Amino acid sequence: MTPLLDITPLDTTPLDTVLAAARDFLGERLSTNASIREQHSRGEDANPPVLPDAVAFVESTEEVSRLLALCHAQGVPVTPFGAGTSLEGHVVPVRRGISLDLSRMNAVLEVNAEDMDCLVEPGVTRHQLNDFLRDQGLFFPVDPGSHCTLGGMVATRASGTNAVRYGTMREAVMGLEVVLADGRVITTGGRTRKAANGYDLTRLMIGSEGTLGVVTKIRLRLHGIPEATTAAVCQFDSLQAAVETVIMTMQAGIPVARIELADAEQMRASIAYSKLPYAPLPTLFLEFHGSPNGVREQAEAVEALAAEMGGKGFAWAEDAETRGRLWKARHDAWWAANALYPGCRGITTDVCVPISRLAEAITGAKALAEAAGQNTCIVGHVGDGNYHVVILFPADDPEGLEKAWALDRQIVAQGLALGGTCSGEHGIGLGKREFLVQEHGAEVLDIMRGLKATLDPKGILNPGKLFLN
Amino acid sequence: MTPLLDITPLDTTPLDTVLAAARDFLGERLSTNASIREQHSRGEDANPPVLPDAVAFVESTEEVSRLLALCHAQGVPVTPFGAGTSLEGHVVPVRRGISLDLSRMNAVLEVNAEDMDCLVEPGVTRHQLNDFLRDQGLFFPVDPGSHCTLGGMVATRASGTNAVRYGTMREAVMGLEVVLADGRVITTGGRTRKAANGYDLTRLMIGSEGTLGVVTKIRLRLHGIPEATTAAVCQFDSLQAAVETVIMTMQAGIPVARIELADAEQMRASIAYSKLPYAPLPTLFLEFHGSPNGVREQAEAVEALAAEMGGKGFAWAEDAETRGRLWKARHDAWWAANALYPGCRGITTDVCVPISRLAEAITGAKALAEAAGQNTCIVGHVGDGNYHVVILFPADDPEGLEKAWALDRQIVAQGLALGGTCSGEHGIGLGKREFLVQEHGAEVLDIMRGLKATLDPKGILNPGKLFLN
CATH class of the missing domain: 3.30.70.3450 (Alpha-Beta Plaits)
Incomplete structure (x- = not known):
């Protein structure tokens, strides 16, 4: 287990102000308990964990709004947390502050069978939704490997094995309720199959990894269970x-x-x-x-x-x-790979390339792994050109993780050279920030930062993610 | 023909500065000829035309970039123009300045048959692209009724008769080259079928109606011609x-x-x-x-x-x-409707509702038209819940257009009450700005304005569109 980072605490005054005010409406659902903070210090990735100062178990949009308004006023960081299954450090509260746990907001609010859509809270998992839908002859196709929440899936623009036919979260989400950094609540998108009605705020939020707003309701497009x-x-x-x-x-x-x-x-x-x-x-x-x-x-x-x-x-x-x-x-492939060599753990790449370059990309990745002398397992949503190289390293080797990341970097560089992207579905988080700059260039990153500054001028929402520095 | 509006000219100094500098690299392709300005004063809608001060026929990204940098420095408005087929006043240069005609940027730059994608300039029309693709067994499905350009289709998030199966421009566009208001050139998106690589700038641009940037290259997803x-x-x-x-x-x-x-x-x-x-x-x-x-x-x-x-x-x-x-x-339905009553012309609604409300919406629209004593024709991309009520009025009746718009407002209000949107595919432009506020609320509009201000701080790009005031 990687040791917890020793990070200088925030000036306690703003934090104490937020905690005192938030305790008024959250009561014991605002926790500073050590083991709860530890559970919210990391996802399933290999990034160093960081303890949040407190964890807020919110139960309504109003609570999210009140809490964000407080944090915005005081400049206290907020890191959204769902099921904690991120593979790229999204949920690590690198600047401490509050871990905003949305897992208790897990109601299926509406199912419109006639229009094949539904409205859910962000803590609903994809398994829970499909169990709920089954007897109506409907299903929700997007299926990452883990027991993740739909809120997390919106945040990372997730996909999975069915995306080749049914698309990713980009296509699956029809609209959102979002709490902005300052506590304002907006509704984006709608219930129609298409619209040409102004800027696509829904798609701006999808894949924004909790840095532009906190998603509190999700309207999803469903599909009929095939004959x-x-x-x-x-x-x-x-x-x-x-x-x-x-x-x-x-x-x-x-x-x-x-x-x-x-x-x-x-x-x-x-x-x-x-x-x-x-x-x-x-x-x-x-x-x-x-x-x-x-x-x-x-x-x-x-x-x-x-x-x-x-x-x-x-x-x-x-x-x-x-x-x-x-x-x-x-779906258990990640766990199977991690269990293959006793005492080893894994990190995974998430490169996606145009389909015509896929053979080159996968055999090339295998060759790089062999040259590096690293054990790897490869799985892939290959219809989309997306493949994961799970790089296994001895958990007790102090240089193991560094070596694994070195190979990761080589595989990503190769994928980018083939016209690919550094992330098909896991997102950027902490782990792929340097690749994002390589992929888009500094100018595009500046524009993304400008949009972030417009919506979150104090930079309280999931700080340290997506962007280096 | 509606008379040209008499609008006080801009202070001529900034405009003259831009024209003098732009003439250096555009030569005779920067025109102040009266009939060319008149051709760029309107689309196919019933909004009052406005003459631009000049029309720039650009031929490269570099020219667009240089021209925008000049206009940005001088605060001169720029209104992009493709084939001029807008039905919502998008191409009317309501604050005069420069009409940026992109129709000569009409090269198909790449077709990658193996990956089923292509790269085109914005002045390519959908007909031109499909003629080009036919002998490779590929086609591009998005098909508005008119001979529009793909750049205009990106700008309005266009769709058409095939959208029920193949999606709209939102799904069809993989990436863009965009010139920002200040002349910076960025590339968004990429060549992979999916990506979780930062904010979705591609979808932010699609449907932004030329208010956030000028699209100079478009990467499109293609489909195999069905067996x-x-x-x-x-x-x-x-x-x-x-x-x-x-x-x-x-x-x-x-x-x-x-x-x-x-x-x-x-x-x-x-x-x-x-x-x-x-x-x-x-x-x-x-x-x-x-x-x-x-x-x-x-x-x-x-x-x-x-x-x-x-x-x-x-x-x-x-x-x-x-x-x-x-x-x-x-595809000729709009022209057929306009020809039905001699001396009449039409405006069209573009409401889209959830499919379960479609019967109610269409029969309701027909009832409103009958109550108003207006002649109408209805066509619809009904698989998507999108229907157009073409409202016909005598072109020489001074109150005809006002009465038509009054019915338009009633039909839109009814559609919004059924969970619909004011625009399925034509966009907002001038004609639907009041509906956009009704549909999203003032707060969402403020956020859209904030994004606009970030990318176009001087408001030179297609000013007066999307937003009232």
Whole structure:
């Protein structure tokens, strides 16, 4: 466990002012308890944890608004916290202040089955929402691997295995209620499928990582549970052959619902961790949604492409239980990789490239890892060109993390050179700030900073994230 | 023809300074010719035209940058101009200054068939792009009715008949090159299918109507021309029955590529103007894209739903020529409506509502029109809940336009009360500024103004649009 950073505390006067006033309406839900502060000092990433001065468990928009107004007046930092599953240090309160825990705001407020939309609070998790929707024949497709909250997913513009068919949070969110830094509450977007009604404040907030406002309500677009669903698994002798199959599938316009890659090493990890009945070979996991005929047509088309590339054992999984096990294993890939070598832990890259450069990017990443002598597992939402290289290092090696980050930097640089982005879905947080400058250039970062200063002039919202310095 | 407004000219010193400096690099492409200024005084809407002081026909990003830097330094207004097809006064230079004509920046710079994306200049029209793409098996789906430029389509977050399947400009644009008010040039977005890499500047620019920057390059997502395409036409005895068919189709999740409504009056207009071989009854025009089996399955499903609602003569149009005539007639609906009553002209509403409220919204609009004694034609991209009421008035009646606008206001108010938006696709411009405040509230408008002030501190970019005052 990384030691807690020793950071000089804020001048206590503004903080004490905020805490005294906030205790009036939060009572015991404003906590300075040591173990609660420790739980809010980090996400699931390898960044050094930092203790917040206090944790506020808010239960309403009004409480968020009152608390932010106080913090704004006093210049006290606020770091939003959902389920704490960030992989890039988003929830680490690097300038201390208040960790704003939204997990108790977890009501599903509306489901409009006719219009296929819903309104939820930010602490609702994607699992909770789908359990709630199931008997209405609806589902919400965006599915990061973790038990994350929808608020966190808005903040990081999350995606997952279904994005290749259904899009990411950018497409899934129709509108938001947002509390601004000074406590003002606004509603963005609306309930229509499209609109040409002024600046797109909804999309400005999506992916802003808690630096522009705190999301307190989310309107989401839902989808009908497809009439038919089939999954398939196909294994290859080489990573290249698996990736080429993905590229051909996408270029043929086959509307796959999921097309996921695991390399041989990841398969070894998942076979051990999730008891998957496959060989430790490069593998594609696929899912098809549609009418019974449509699903068959799609699956046969991909099977033919895979066969051209030497794909073996195109195994079908039509029953829901087998499919459930398969996707659970895929979602547990991060944990499986972390468990592969006893005493090791991992960090993960999140590069995304244009689909035509995917084979080059993944085989190139593998070559860099081999040259660096690092153990890695690769998984990817490859239909979107997004791949994660999990870099494993001995937790007790003082240089292990530095070496892992050095490889991370090389893989990102390679991805950027191929026309890619440093983050497909995890966001920037602390870990990818230097890459953001490389990717966009200083001028674009200046413009982003200008927008931040307009909406949060005192810089209280999740300070230290996205931008270096 | 509405008379030109008599507006007090700007202090000529800053303008003369800009014109003298700009003439150095634009030469004769900086014009003060009266007929060229008149051509740049209006779009296709009924707002009073205003003459710009000069028109600049730019040919490169560098020219745009140099010109904006000059105008920024001198505080001279700049109004971007593409094909001049705006329906909401976007191109009217209400504070005079310079009309920035981008129509000569019309090169297709890149097509990446493997990744299905392209890079174009803003003066490329959607027709030009699709002609260019056709022999590569690709197409660009967003299709407003007019011969508009892609730059104008970015500015207004345009959509059209295919949006129900392929999305609007919000989904179609992957990235932009933008010249900011002070002449700085930035690149937003990228070539990957998804990214979680900082604030979404691309979507902030899309729909900003030329008030935040001037778009000089556009990266667009393309689609493969579907293996099979079928169109169908179905007629109904009542508007209600036609709209209910749409609602059931959308709720069943049938992935129609197009589902367009014309009311009896619009059909009368289009039969006369486009020689359509149908009866003057409420009509749905549909198109299905997919595999041959998939297309058949979709069309049969909609045919069954239409039959339930008493739909008659589900006529199929499998050949490309018949389909071409059909969609040309649909795209010409605005001109057909304007030609229906000799001596009349039209304005059009652009309300969009949640699909469950669509029947109520359209029959309600028709009732308001009848109560007002106004002739109207209704067309709609009804799969998206978007409908246009074309309100016709005698061009020589001095009160005609005022009466039309009064009905427009009633229809918008009704749409907003049903959870809708005042603009599905035409944008705000001059004509819908009061509705934008009604829809979002003053606080949201203040935030939009704040963002505008950050990016365009002197307010030179398309002043007078989006915001009242």
